[in-house]
Amino acid sequence: TLMAQFHQEYLQMPRDSIRTLVMSAEKDAVKRFLSHMHQSWDQLQVETSQLQAMETMTAAFIHKFPRVTPELFVDLSQFIPFMSVSDIMNFPASLMVNDSVLTAIRDHSSGMKSLQKKAFVKRLLQSNVVGDVPTWPPYFVSSILPLLPYLPVSCFQQLTSQQVRQRRKDLVSCRLGALACYLDPVELGSYVQDLAVSSLLWQQLAQCMSEGFISADGRVRGSCSFSCLLYLHKVFFGTLLSFSYCSVLCVVLHNLTNSVSFLLCACGALQGSSQTEDEIDGTTLDILGPLLPFLDRESLAQVDRKALALRLEEIRGFCFPKEALRDIAALLTQKDLLGEPSRWQVGDVEHLGRLVFSLTMKQINTIPMVSNKNNGLKQFFKNILVPVPSCADIRGTFPSAWSSAQLSRMSQEQLKQCVEVFGQDASLSSEQRHTLWMKLRQSFSPVRHLKADQVLALGSVVTEMGERELQDLDITDLGVLAHVGTLTDWSPKKMRAVILGVMRKSKLKMEQLSVVELAAFGHLICGLPESFSSTCSMAVVYLREMSLPCTEQQMEALTSCLSSSEAFGPVNAWGPEVFTEIGTLAVGLPDMVLSALVQEQMEGITPEAIALMSPKKLAVVFSAVQLSWLTAEQAWAFTEKQWTELDTEQRHAVGLARYEGDVLLELRGVTSEK
Numbered sequence: 001t002l003m004a005q006f007h008q009e010y011l012q013m014p015r016d017s018i019r020t021l022v023m024s025a026e027k028d029a030v031k032r033f034l035s036h037m038h039q040s041w042d043q044l045q046v047e048t049s050q051l052q053a054m055e056t057m058t059a060a061f062i063h064k065f066p067r068v069t070p071e072l073f074v075d076l077s078q079f080i081p082f083m084s085v086s087d088i089m090n091f092p093a094s095l096m097v098n099d100s101v102l103t104a105i106r107d108h109s110s111g112m113k114s115l116q117k118k119a120f121v122k123r124l125l126q127s128n129v130v131g132d133v134p135t136w137p138p139y140f141v142s143s144i145l146p147l148l149p150y151l152p153v154s155c156f157q158q159l160t161s162q163q164v165r166q167r168r169k170d171l172v173s174c175r176l177g178a179l180a181c182y183l184d185p186v187e188l189g190s191y192v193q194d195l196a197v198s199s200l201l202w203q204q205l206a207q208c209m210s211e212g213f214i215s216a217d218g219r220v221r222g223s224c225s226f227s228c229l230l231y232l233h234k235v236f237f238g239t240l241l242s243f244s245y246c247s248v249l250c251v252v253l254h255n256l257t258n259s260v261s262f263l264l265c266a267c268g269a270l271q272g273s274s275q276t277e278d279e280i281d282g283t284t285l286d287i288l289g290p291l292l293p294f295l296d297r298e299s300l301a302q303v304d305r306k307a308l309a310l311r312l313e314e315i316r317g318f319c320f321p322k323e324a325l326r327d328i329a330a331l332l333t334q335k336d337l338l339g340e341p342s343r344w345q346v347g348d349v350e351h352l353g354r355l356v357f358s359l360t361m362k363q364i365n366t367i368p369m370v371s372n373k374n375n376g377l378k379q380f381f382k383n384i385l386v387p388v389p390s391c392a393d394i395r396g397t398f399p400s401a402w403s404s405a406q407l408s409r410m411s412q413e414q415l416k417q418c419v420e421v422f423g424q425d426a427s428l429s430s431e432q433r434h435t436l437w438m439k440l441r442q443s444f445s446p447v448r449h450l451k452a453d454q455v456l457a458l459g460s461v462v463t464e465m466g467e468r469e470l471q472d473l474d475i476t477d478l479g480v481l482a483h484v485g486t487l488t489d490w491s492p493k494k495m496r497a498v499i500l501g502v503m504r505k506s507k508l509k510m511e512q513l514s515v516v517e518l519a520a521f522g523h524l525i526c527g528l529p530e531s532f533s534s535t536c537s538m539a540v541v542y543l544r545e546m547s548l549p550c551t552e553q554q555m556e557a558l559t560s561c562l563s564s565s566e567a568f569g570p571v572n573a574w575g576p577e578v579f580t581e582i583g584t585l586a587v588g589l590p591d592m593v594l595s596a597l598v599q600e601q602m603e604g605i606t607p608e609a610i611a612l613m614s615p616k617k618l619a620v621v622f623s624a625v626q627l628s629w630l631t632a633e634q635a636w637a638f639t640e641k642q643w644t645e646l647d648t649e650q651r652h653a654v655g656l657a658r659y660e661g662d663v664l665l666e667l668r669g670v671t672s673e674k
Contacts, residue, residue: 015056016453022060023456024479030064034075041078051082058082059424062090066486066522067545067583067608070098077104081111085398086425088119093127094607094637096120102143109146115397117150125155129636133158282307293324300327305336316353325358332358342366391417399425404435415439423459430464430489437464448472452480463489470494471501478520485522490549495527519543525558526550544583547612555588572596576604584609594621599629607637615645628653 013021022030058079065072068091095101105120124130124144133155141148141163151159280303285292292303292315308315308331320328332338332355338348341363349356349367356364388409389402399422415436422428422436440461444450447469455462455475462484465473475481481502490498499521503509508517510528518525519542526549543558550558562585563571568578571593579586579601586609597605610618610630619642627635627650635657646654 013053015053016456018053018056019060019456020452020477020479022057022064022479023483024477025064027064030061031072031075034061034072038075038078054079054082055084059084059087062087063483063486065545067092068095070095070100073098073101074104077108080105080108081113081116083116084424085115085119086427088116089123090426091123092608093123094129094633096124096127097129099143106143106146114150117147121147121150121152125152128638128640134160134163136163138163279304280307282310285311290318293318293320293328297327300331303331305331305334309337312351312355313353316355320358328355329358329360329363333363340366342368344368390414391421394418394421398427400427400429400432402432404429404431407432407435408439410439412439412443416443419461420457420459423457423461426460426488428460433461433464433489436461446472448474450474452477455480456483460487460489463487463494465494467493467497470497471504473498473501474505476502476506478516481517482520482522485520485524486546488523488547488549490523490527492527495524495549497527498524499527515542522546523549526554544581544585545608546584547608548584550588552588552614552617555585556590557588559585559588574601574604576600579604579609580606584612587612591617591621595623597626599626602626602629603631603634605634607634610634610637611639611642613642615639615642618642619645619647619650622650624649624653628657630654630657632658 058076061076061079062068062083068076073091073095109117124147130136130140133151141159148159280288280299282304285303285307288295332352333340338344338352341359344367346369349369387406389397389406390410391414394402395418399418419440428436440458444454444458447465450473452475455473462470462473475484475498484498502517503513506517521528522543523546525543548555548558559582562568562582568574568582571589583606586605624647627646635654638654643651643654
C-alpha cells in the first residue's frame with residue numbers, strides 16, 4: 001500500500017532527518033499521519049535493522065505533542081514497544097487511568113520490555129485517581145493485568161487475597177504469568193500439587209525468573225537451602241539424577257541478579273528433599289552462579305574454599321542480600337581463604353573488590369593500607385563505591401539513576417555515544433544536566449557551530465548552557481525551536497537569552513514575531529517581556545496544552561489578549577468551549593474573573609488547568625458552590641497541595657464531585673444488588 005511505502009521510506013532516512021522532519025511538520029498533518037498509520041499498522045512491517053529508526057520516530061512523535069491525549073495515545077499505540085522510559089514517565093498521570101489507554105497498553109504488552117512496563121506502572125501509581133491498592137475494584141485489576149507483576153513489592157504486597165484469588169483462572173490459563181511468583185508459599189504448594197496446572201505453573205515461574213521482575217528480599221522471607229535446589233531439579237526433571245543435570249535449570253537462573261525471591265518462595269512450599277552434599281565444589285558453584293549468595297548459612301559453610309577463591313572476580317559482581325554479607329565475610333576471613341584482614345596486601349583487596357565492604361568497619365580499619373592512610377587505596381575504595389557507568393549501562397537503565405559524580409567520571413567517548421539517551425531523560429536533575437554539559441562542552445564547542453540534529457540530540461542538557469552560549473546557539477529553524485520550547489527547567493534569564501538569540505539571528509523585532517514563531521517558543525515564551533502581550537494575538541492558543549513556567553504576572557499578560565474583540569471577546573460571554581479551547585492558559589485569568597464564573601463555564605475548564613493553579617489562588621478564587629459544579633475528572637485533578645489549602649466546605653464539595661453517578665457506586669464497591 002501507499003502508506004507502507006511511505007513508512008519504509010521514512011525508516012530509511014538518517015535518524016536526525018527523521019527527527020527534524022517530524023518536528024518541523026504541522027501538528028494536524030502529523031496527527032492525520034498517525035491516524036492513518038494506526039489504521040493500516042497490520043499491513044506494515046518493521047525489520048530488525050529498523051528498530052533504532054522506529055525508536056527515533058516514536059520519540060519525535062511524542063515530543064511533537066507536549067500533552068498527549070487519550071485519543072492521540074491510541075493512535076500512537078502501535079509505537080508502544082518503541083517508547084523510551086523517559087517519554088513514558090512524562091505522560092500525564094491522568095492519561096494512565098483512561099480505559100482506552102489501558103486497553104492499548106494491554107494489547108501491546110507482549111512486545112514491551114520490562115523497563116517499559118515498570119515505567120508505565122510507576123506513572124500509573126503517580127495518578128491521584130487510582131487510590132490505594134487494596135481499594136482497586138476487580139475491573140481495574142483486570143484492566144492492568146499485564147502490568148501487575150511489575151508493581152513495586154510494597155504495592156504488590158497490598159493486593160488482597162481476594163484480588164489475587166479472583167485471577168486464579170488467569171493463572172491457570174497462563175495469562176496472568178508472573179503473578180504466580182508472588183503467591184503465598186502455602187498457596188504455591190497447593191498449585192504445584194494440582195497436576196492440571198503444575199506444568200503451566202512451572203513454565204511461568206521460569207519465565208518470570210528470566211525476566212527479572214521479582215524483588216531481592218529473599219533472605220528476609222526465608223533462605224533457600226542446597227536441598228531445596230535439588231528438589232526443584234527433581235520437580236523440573238521428574239527424577240533426581242546427578243546434580244549436573246540441574247545446569248539446565250540454572251541456564252534460566254543465570255539471568256538473575258536480583259530476582260530470586262520466587263525461588264525462595266518456592267522453597268517454602270516445596271521443602272522435602274533430604275539429599276545433601278558434603279561439599280559444594282567448583283562445578284556446583286558454576287551451576288549456582290548468582291544464586292550462591294542466597295544459600296543458607298549451613299550450605300555456605302560447605303563451599304570449597306579454593307574453588308571460591310578462584311571465582312571471587314565473578315562472585316563480587318553478584319547481588320548480595322544484606323543478611324548474606326555477614327556470612328560471606330566470615331568465609332573470606334577464614335584461615336584457608338584470605339585470613340585476618342590485618343595481614344591483607346594490596347593484591348588481596350583489589351581481588352575482593354566491593355566484597356571488602358562485607359567486612360565490619362573495625363575489620364576494614366585493621367587492613368594495613370587503610371591504617372597507614374595510603375592514598376592509592378583510598379582512591380581504590382572510592383572507585384568501588386562509585387562505579388563508572390558505560391554507555392551500555394546508561395542505555396540499560398534510567399540515565400537519571402546515575403549520580404553526578406558517576407557521570408563526571410565517564411569518558412568522552414562513552415558520553416558522546418549516549419548523548420541522545422541523556423537528552424531524552426526529562427527526569428535528570430539540574431546538577432546531573434550541568435555535569436553532563438561541563439563534560440560534553442569539550443566536544444560541542446563552540447556552540448554557534450552546532451547543527452540542528454546535535455541540538456536535538458542534546459535535548460534537556462541544552463538548559464544547562466550558559467546565557468552567552470544560549471544567545472550564540474542557532475535554533476532559528478522552527479522545528480528545532482519548537483523542540484527546545486518543549487523543554488522545562490529553564491531559568492527566566494536563560495529563557496530570555498534564548499529568545500534574544502533567536503531574534504538577533506532572525507533579525508526580527510518583538511512586534512515582527514509571527515504567530516508561528518510565538519507558538520514555536522513554547523515554554524520559552526515566558527522569557528518575553530510582559531509588554532509583548534499587545535502583539536501576542538492568538539498565538540498563545542497554541543500553548544494551551546503546556547504547563548508554562550511563567551509567573552502569575554506573565555500568565556495574566558499572556559491571557560490578556562484572549563478577551564480582546566479580535567480573540568474571544570469579554571470573558572463573561574465565554575461558553576465552556578472557549579475554556580476548553582484555551583486549556584492551561586485559564587490559569588492566567590485574573591482572580592476576579594475566575595470568581596465570577598458560572599456553572600457552564602466551570603465545566604469547560606480542563607483538568608490540566610486545574611492541576612496547574614497555585615494552591616492558594618485556587619482556594620481563594622473558587623467558592624464551595626463553584627467547586628460542586630466540577631465534573632469527576634476535574635475534581636480528581638486536584639493535587640495534594642491544592643487539597644491541603646481548601647477549607648472543610650470546599651473539600652466536601654470536591655469530594656461530592658469526585659464520586660458522582662456511576663463512578664461513586666463503582667469505586668465504593670456498591671453492587672447493583674444493593
